[in-house]
Amino acid sequence: MDYKKIKEREAKWSEATLNKVLKRFPERKETFKTSFGEGIKSIYSPLDVESEDFLSDVGYPGEYPYTRGVQPTMYRGKLWTMRQYAGFGDAEESNKRYRYLLSQGQTGLSIAFDLPTQIGYDSDDEMSEGEVGKVGVAIDSLKDMETLFYNIPLDKVSTSMTINSTAAILLSMYMAVAEMQGVSPDKLKGTIQNDILKEYIARGTYIFPPKSSMRIITNIFEYCAEKLPGFNTISISGYHIREAGANAVQEIAFTLADGIAYVNAAIQAGLDPNVFGKRLSFFFNSHNNFLEEISKFRAARRIWAKIMKEKFNVTDKKAQMLRFHTQTGGSTLTAQQPMNNIVRVAYQALAAVFGGTQSLHTNSYDEALGLPTEESVTIALRTQQLIAYETGVSEVVDPFAGSYYVENLTNRIENEVNKYIDKIENIGGMVKAIEEGFPQKEIGEAAYRYQKDVEKGEQIIIGLNKFKSEDEAKNEVLKINEEVENKQVEKLKKLRKERNNDAVNENLSKLDEAASSGENLMPFIFSCVKSYATVGEISNVLRRNFGEYNESIIS
Amino acid sequence: MPIKVLVAKPGLDGHDRGAKVVAMALRDAGMEVIYTGLRQTPSSIADAALQEDVDIIGLSILSGAHNRLCKKVLDAMKERNIENKPVFLGGIIPEEDYENLKSMGIVDIFGPGTSLELIAKRIKEIVKK
Numbered sequence: 001m002d003y004k005k006i007k008e009r010e011a012k013w014s015e016a017t018l019n020k021v022l023k024r025f026p027e028r029k030e031t032f033k034t035s036f037g038e039g040i041k042s043i044y045s046p047l048d049v050e051s052e053d054f055l056s057d058v059g060y061p062g063e064y065p066y067t068r069g070v071q072p073t074m075y076r077g078k079l080w081t082m083r084q085y086a087g088f089g090d091a092e093e094s095n096k097r098y099r100y101l102l103s104q105g106q107t108g109l110s111i112a113f114d115l116p117t118q119i120g121y122d123s124d125d126e127m128s129e130g131e132v133g134k135v136g137v138a139i140d141s142l143k144d145m146e147t148l149f150y151n152i153p154l155d156k157v158s159t160s161m162t163i164n165s166t167a168a169i170l171l172s173m174y175m176a177v178a179e180m181q182g183v184s185p186d187k188l189k190g191t192i193q194n195d196i197l198k199e200y201i202a203r204g205t206y207i208f209p210p211k212s213s214m215r216i217i218t219n220i221f222e223y224c225a226e227k228l229p230g231f232n233t234i235s236i237s238g239y240h241i242r243e244a245g246a247n248a249v250q251e252i253a254f255t256l257a258d259g260i261a262y263v264n265a266a267i268q269a270g271l272d273p274n275v276f277g278k279r280l281s282f283f284f285n286s287h288n289n290f291l292e293e294i295s296k297f298r299a300a301r302r303i304w305a306k307i308m309k310e311k312f313n314v315t316d317k318k319a320q321m322l323r324f325h326t327q328t329g330g331s332t333l334t335a336q337q338p339m340n341n342i343v344r345v346a347y348q349a350l351a352a353v354f355g356g357t358q359s360l361h362t363n364s365y366d367e368a369l370g371l372p373t374e375e376s377v378t379i380a381l382r383t384q385q386l387i388a389y390e391t392g393v394s395e396v397v398d399p400f401a402g403s404y405y406v407e408n409l410t411n412r413i414e415n416e417v418n419k420y421i422d423k424i425e426n427i428g429g430m431v432k433a434i435e436e437g438f439p440q441k442e443i444g445e446a447a448y449r450y451q452k453d454v455e456k457g458e459q460i461i462i463g464l465n466k467f468k469s470e471d472e473a474k475n476e477v478l479k480i481n482e483e484v485e486n487k488q489v490e491k492l493k494k495l496r497k498e499r500n501n502d503a504v505n506e507n508l509s510k511l512d513e514a515a516s517s518g519e520n521l522m523p524f525i526f527s528c529v530k531s532y533a534t535v536g537e538i539s540n541v542l543r544r545n546f547g548e549y550n551e552s553i554i555s
Numbered sequence: 556m557p558i559k560v561l562v563a564k565p566g567l568d569g570h571d572r573g574a575k576v577v578a579m580a581l582r583d584a585g586m587e588v589i590y591t592g593l594r595q596t597p598s599s600i601a602d603a604a605l606q607e608d609v610d611i612i613g614l615s616i617l618s619g620a621h622n623r624l625c626k627k628v629l630d631a632m633k634e635r636n637i638e639n640k641p642v643f644l645g646g647i648i649p650e651e652d653y654e655n656l657k658s659m660g661i662v663d664i665f666g667p668g669t670s671l672e673l674i675a676k677r678i679k680e681i682v683k684k
Binding site (some may be wrong): 039098115116118119121126127128129130131132135199203204205243244245313331333334335336368369371447448451455461464477480550551 | 566567568569570571572575576577592593594596613618619620622623624627647649650651666667668670671672
């Protein structure tokens, strides 16, 4: 390409054609900017990707650095997994919703647990009051897990569980249910979130201090490498970091920096990154800025591949690949004119598909109002099916490659992300950065800046600060039966009477010993679970050994 | 003297973007703000309100546990004889719960999309009364 000629021509165009028009008709705004505050020019041309080398920077899908996707055929081979996060009330109700979603063409399960389950409290704990069954399903013991997967063959579905601090317990329960169904662990497919670092940064369901949490996580890596080869043992999540207010660059930077911390911890525990690297998966957000989000996903894949190859000397191709789940942006939904959210979700989902996601959750339009109803959840799933089967975008791989703007933005995001990653490395890695409150502070400031832009009308949100309407129709929201809590408490009472309490106590004290000795905790937790020890009882043993983490308030 | 506000996260909910943004905005509006951090029990919130002698308390709940948690915070305040301190609420609160919450004693509820300016203005009005 003759860049000199293009440069001359572009200067001429700018002066003769563009400036002439600008004098008479100025643009809508003085400056146009990305979500991370960089300027956007009016046009992009070969000059903006001059430094990019097609073969080494963009290349071909299924090959390093995977900018264009992790499989050579992408959605021509297999569509992404449509995976709607769901769970509420008790195990019976959630089991019904899962079987409904599967009957409607959903292809994977995604389990939402209530907060007590996520933070290691039984439903009858004082801390659980009012929270039982609210943001997800309440699970106290293996009994509830058996009900949750009733009539769902675990060798046929892949199951994603949003569980972090108590991931070892819930994964053990999942294995125990599989055992009862006669399914061997190596047949199980799915993901546990198991990403504790982002809990300290943005999501808040931590229990133990970072060091002990990292030990549990590496225990899980180690155990699963042998027993559960088909399971993704972590889903390193930027989703919640973005929801907490981060911009696109911060989302990727903090997530990949978390990833580096996990790889370091696993290597220190003696694991081979070529092996466990294959079981790492990621989870990103898809917000409104369509082209920026597409570029973000492409950049993330390339940066991670380079990190694995160059920093950790990983040679296994699968261990270099960044595979990810996407959820559309919950914080972009408005309570005002909620039907507009259907359209927002559709654009966000489309960006994730152009970005090459492996699985996708589309939000329901009523989620700024309360818990989604069956109707709104169905529309969300249909949105994905429309993209997959009607729009034609799944017939070709990475169609935005070669767009001067998207390639330029992909490169710029990569540069900005690397600056953040270097900064975190200089602090001493992500665990240290979190203890110092660095990512928390960055995110808090970005959230406040964004909110001020909304208030000033610089960030337009339809229905909220522009095109408002007065009469808002009332929306139905899903009501969680307040009886769920009583029901769970009754079930617990019965369980504690009927189970073999000697076996429970023996298993809990063995776990106690293992926790203080430094052995891998997984086999001990598995025994506890099988004797029907509860989530709270097991967590309390670990609390006694590891202590509890308290958030430091950064103001 | 500036208005003193306690911004609190009761229960197990970890969604603190709203609470933190509101805390920053109220500070910028000239108020003195104390933010409790996550996972506060109703009694620890009431204790903080008493010890810090705040003028008003803001609760942030997005987990759906608002009915129970608000009641418990208000009860804990009564036990400490500080039920005269006004309490407002923010988060994902279905409209059908507004009436019940207000009859319980919650002075105002700010849902998603409420402007920071409005929140600051309302707090000033409420505290003046």
